Amino acid sequence: MRCSVRPAPSLGRRGFSAVVTCPPEVGVEGAVEFIRGVLGSDLVAVREEEERIGREYLLRKVVYSIVGIDGVVECRFVYRAGSLESLSCALPTVSVPSPTREPVLPKAPKRGKGMPPGQRVVKDFIIYAVLGKPVIDVNRWVLEVGGEVENALKLRYADLLSMPMKEIVTDFHCVTGWSVPSVRLRGVPTRVLAELSGVRNGVRWVKTFSADGYTTVIPLEDFLDEDALVVLEIDGKPLSHEQGFPARVFVPHLYGWKSGKWLTRIVFMREYEDGYWESLGYHERGNVWLEERFKSVTE
Ligand SMILES: Nc1nc2c(c(=O)[nH]1)N[C@H]1C(S)=C(S)[C@@H](COP(=O)(O)O)O[C@H]1N2
Numbered sequence: 001m002r003c004s005v006r007p008a009p010s011l012g013r014r015g016f017s018a019v020v021t022c023p024p025e026v027g028v029e030g031a032v033e034f035i036r037g038v039l040g041s042d043l044v045a046v047r048e049e050e051e052r053i054g055r056e057y058l059l060r061k062v063v064y065s066i067v068g069i070d071g072v073v074e075c076r077f078v079y080r081a082g083s084l085e086s087l088s089c090a091l092p093t094v095s096v097p098s099p100t101r102e103p104v105l106p107k108a109p110k111r112g113k114g115m116p117p118g119q120r121v122v123k124d125f126i127i128y129a130v131l132g133k134p135v136i137d138v139n140r141w142v143l144e145v146g147g148e149v150e151n152a153l154k155l156r157y158a159d160l161l162s163m164p165m166k167e168i169v170t171d172f173h174c175v176t177g178w179s180v181p182s183v184r185l186r187g188v189p190t191r192v193l194a195e196l197s198g199v200r201n202g203v204r205w206v207k208t209f210s211a212d213g214y215t216t217v218i219p220l221e222d223f224l225d226e227d228a229l230v231v232l233e234i235d236g237k238p239l240s241h242e243q244g245f246p247a248r249v250f251v252p253h254l255y256g257w258k259s260g261k262w263l264t265r266i267v268f269m270r271e272y273e274d275g276y277w278e279s280l281g282y283h284e285r286g287n288v289w290l291e292e293r294f295k296s297v298t299e
């Protein structure tokens with residue numbers, strides 16, 4: 001069992017270019033040693049913070065400066081019930097070849113009763129903008145639908161508003177452990193966009209791109225859930241700017257990080273690719289009922 005290093009283009013905006021993941025038995029010291037080897041420089045821990053994730057997980061984030069190199073290494077050590085379960089570190093400016101491995105995911109429920117495991121109810125959304133809030137001019141904004149499709153689409157806001165819409169009432173779950181119950185969302189079913197664009201055989205993944213550079217990846221099967229939407233309205237009103245105006249994707253049974261705000265592009269793919277949080281060790285699918293918060297790292 002060894003560490004591996006993969007390119008992480010989704011993290012470019014944050015000055016990272018690759019991610020190291022190690023099986024837990026390598027340990028924190030072993031991972032740091034591995035990275036020293038990759039970078040050929042010493043690391044010095046300069047900042048550390050801890051965050052509870054759900055009920056059982058503890059996320060320990062450690063930032064290291066790199067002796068003689070501009071930039072930092074940012075590590076996430078995930079502990080479950082006290083023992084190290086996964087670890088991944090983002091690295092600046094190293095170029096590495098990419099053998100992306102296709103994740104193997106078990107069958108998972110799309111509906112459940114009550115709150116998913118490890119979630120607690122809050123009244124209001126906590127607004128996230130990990131790459132900042134982008135400036136959006138809705139008159140210039142277009143949503144592109146492309147990748148492995150027969151007819152790539154370019155849809156303006158008015159085009160989306162004139163398409164068939166669906167309204168759902170759903171709970172919204174953030175991977176950190178908060179959930180907002182009974183949110184009323186309205187938008188264009190993702191199925192409608194998939195049908196219009198003619199998704200080719202062999203597609204298994206969907207990556208979404210946002211105006212701020214945020215990306216995330218969703219299995220096609222989940223993306224095509226009957227309640228999955230390109231959301232345009234919350235509680236009968238257009239999305240506010242901070243909630244992702246003009247449009248965000250939403251899949252009810254996946255954690256909120258799969259709901260990219262300020263959506264600009266939907267790309268259908270045959271092969272798996274990490275998005276922003278997935279590069280940092282978060283799960284390829286993120287099913288709330290199976291509590292898929294972090295990737296499992298078995299080589
Ligand atoms: N563009 C963009 N989309 C994003 C995020 C982000 O930082 N940037 N955060 C994600 C996360 S982790 C969650 S839980 C939800 C939060 O939605 P809210 O900001 O409307 O509460 O947005 C998701 N979509």
Ligand SMILES: [Mo]
Nearest residue numbers: 174175256257
């Ligand atoms: Mo989140």
